[in-house]
Amino acid sequence: MAEPATALVWFKRDLRLRDHAPLVEAARFERALALVLIEPAWLDSPECHPRHVAYLLACLAPLREALAARGLPLLVRVGEAVPVLEALRRMHGLSHLLSHEETGPGWSYTRDKAVAAWCRTQGVAWLEWPQTGVVRRLRSRSGWAAQWARRMQAPPLPRSAGWAGVPDLLPEPLPTLGDLGLSGPGPTLPPAGEAAAWAGLGSFLQGRAAGYRRALSSPLSAETGCSRLSEHLAFGTVSMRCVFQATERARQATPDAALARDLTSFGARLRWHCHFMQKLEDEPAVEWRNFSRAHDGLRPGDAGCEAPWRQELFEAWCEGRTGYPMVDACMRQLRATGWLNFRMRAMLVSFAAYHLWLHWRAPGLFLARQFLDFEPGIHWSQMQMQSGTTGINTLRIYSPAKQAAEHDPEGRYRRRWLPEWGTPAYPAPVVEEATVLAHAKTVLYGLRQQAPARAEAQAIQARHGSRRSGLPPSGRRRGRAPVPSPSQMTFW
Numbered sequence: 001m002a003e004p005a006t007a008l009v010w011f012k013r014d015l016r017l018r019d020h021a022p023l024v025e026a027a028r029f030e031r032a033l034a035l036v037l038i039e040p041a042w043l044d045s046p047e048c049h050p051r052h053v054a055y056l057l058a059c060l061a062p063l064r065e066a067l068a069a070r071g072l073p074l075l076v077r078v079g080e081a082v083p084v085l086e087a088l089r090r091m092h093g094l095s096h097l098l099s100h101e102e103t104g105p106g107w108s109y110t111r112d113k114a115v116a117a118w119c120r121t122q123g124v125a126w127l128e129w130p131q132t133g134v135v136r137r138l139r140s141r142s143g144w145a146a147q148w149a150r151r152m153q154a155p156p157l158p159r160s161a162g163w164a165g166v167p168d169l170l171p172e173p174l175p176t177l178g179d180l181g182l183s184g185p186g187p188t189l190p191p192a193g194e195a196a197a198w199a200g201l202g203s204f205l206q207g208r209a210a211g212y213r214r215a216l217s218s219p220l221s222a223e224t225g226c227s228r229l230s231e232h233l234a235f236g237t238v239s240m241r242c243v244f245q246a247t248e249r250a251r252q253a254t255p256d257a258a259l260a261r262d263l264t265s266f267g268a269r270l271r272w273h274c275h276f277m278q279k280l281e282d283e284p285a286v287e288w289r290n291f292s293r294a295h296d297g298l299r300p301g302d303a304g305c306e307a308p309w310r311q312e313l314f315e316a317w318c319e320g321r322t323g324y325p326m327v328d329a330c331m332r333q334l335r336a337t338g339w340l341n342f343r344m345r346a347m348l349v350s351f352a353a354y355h356l357w358l359h360w361r362a363p364g365l366f367l368a369r370q371f372l373d374f375e376p377g378i379h380w381s382q383m384q385m386q387s388g389t390t391g392i393n394t395l396r397i398y399s400p401a402k403q404a405a406e407h408d409p410e411g412r413y414r415r416r417w418l419p420e421w422g423t424p425a426y427p428a429p430v431v432e433e434a435t436v437l438a439h440a441k442t443v444l445y446g447l448r449q450q451a452p453a454r455a456e457a458q459a460i461q462a463r464h465g466s467r468r469s470g471l472p473p474s475g476r477r478r479g480r481a482p483v484p485s486p487s488q489m490t491f492w
């Protein structure tokens with residue numbers, strides 16, 4: 001007798017039930033299983049911090065319960081993908097592997113290639129669906145924004161009522177951090193899981209979004225004035241499409257023109273999320289090397305640079321003791337909470353790149369471990385953009401003193417995160433600003449004037465640069481040009 005068709009839903013960064021294509025597909029099979037993998041390649045990667053693992057486990061607890069209530073036991077395995085999949089195939093006779101596409105770091109790309117090869121050898125059909133606006137094998141950036149808009153406007157998938165699980169198979173217990181050889185994540189984690197994502201979205205759209213544009217820049221107001229959805233989007237506890245559509249409904253329903261503009265601004269950032277991820281999808285090497293090869297070897301830490309790496313400066317930056325109070329306060333907040341608003345993230349990177357003249361890779365790995373919402377495509381693109389190595393973006397050098405004056409004029413933020421500020425225990429500045437910035441500007445502006453850098457910039461713009469928003473006129477600011485993409489904006 002032929003084996004029944006058995007589908008395995010492989011959960012990756014999509015830890016939810018709603019708007020989940022692999023789960024919808026699995027309901028059509030005679031038997032279904034669900035798997036989450038905790039891979040040593042991830043645990044050992046230089047981007048992974050115990051806070052990420054703790055947050056994953058916190059997302060899995062409600063997911064496991066919700067799946068079990070609908071007949072689908074969640075299997076939890078610690079191991080590399082191919083051996084785990086092979087063991088499951090032998091035990092349950094898998095015919096199909098169902099998952100979302102992932103735009104991850106190099107190790108996940110290598111793993112996906114190994115899984116694809118295993119599927120071919122074993123005759124397992126691997127079906128993958130996009131879950132953001134990222135387009136696989138994109139031929140041209142022209143038209144990308146329209147594709148993004150089409151995906152975001154398509155109806156979300158209904159939640160499946162139930163699945164035909166494998167008889168006698170029970171959901172498996174979740175490991176603890178200790179089981180995985182890790183110690184506590186340090187900071188208190190924000191609420192995790194699908195219900196928490198929807199609660200966060202609701203509280204933003206129904207209240208906190210008012211004044212969003214004003215609240216974005218100061219680390220004091222951003223803490224509650226931003227959506228705080230980034231970790232939910234990174235772990236996939238809510239789909240980008242559901243967030244986008246809820247935002248659009250709120251925007252269309254409100255009679256308040258200022259709130260409508262706040263929501264338009266927020267919606268544009270959802271597109272930026274995918275815009276930046278698309279860069280890594282199209283050119284995975286930007287995780288390691290400069291978008292603009294004309295910028296290779298510029299700073300210590302980059303291959304080809306002969307100047308020595310300044311470990312003492314790097315450590316002062318990582319530990320929040322550079323002697324620049326706004327920089328140090330931001331680093332302390334980030335280390336303590338796993339989150340920081342956009343402008344202050346950009347300032348931290350700008351400081352590492354221009355004041356300390358460090359190549360972006362080591363600071364980027366350090367920040368990846370700190371950001372609970374680490375999303376490789378956004379992260380590495382932003383690291384390079386804020387370090388001036390994309391070749392196409394305006395150079396933005398943030399002055400910590402100016403940021404402090406504008407966004408923490410009374411010093412409340414600095415006093416909160418840097419209690420030793422203003423006491424003899426606080427260190428003197430590790431570099432003299434005027435001197436180091438004069439050097440940085442001379443080198444970078446000089447380089448950008450050279451013919452090879454200019455020619456290369458055109459090619460980078462054609463491959464990665466943003467185009468039009470792709471939204472119909474109702475989704476744009478009325479009577480004004482569409483919200484510009486980050487590559488056209490200056491945040492001074």
Ligand SMILES: Cc1cc2nc3c(=O)[nH]c(=O)nc-3n(C[C@H](O)[C@H](O)[C@H](O)COP(=O)(O)OP(=O)(O)OC[C@H]3O[C@@H](n4cnc5c(N)ncnc54)[C@H](O)[C@@H]3O)c2cc1C
Nearest residue numbers: 226227228229230269272273342345346373374375379382
């Ligand atoms: C050096 C650097 C590294 C960054 N690394 C990450 C990262 O690993 N993961 C991450 O999600 N964001 C990253 N960002 C972008 C941004 O800082 C965060 O998305 C934002 O602070 C998250 O808070 P929020 O959800 O409250 O944001 P909101 O202001 O409420 O924005 C809503 C959503 O839009 C997206 N978004 C907002 N700003 C940007 C942006 N500039 N680029 C791309 N998407 C954006 C995010 O998905 C965010 O959750 C980085 C920024 C910089 C400068």
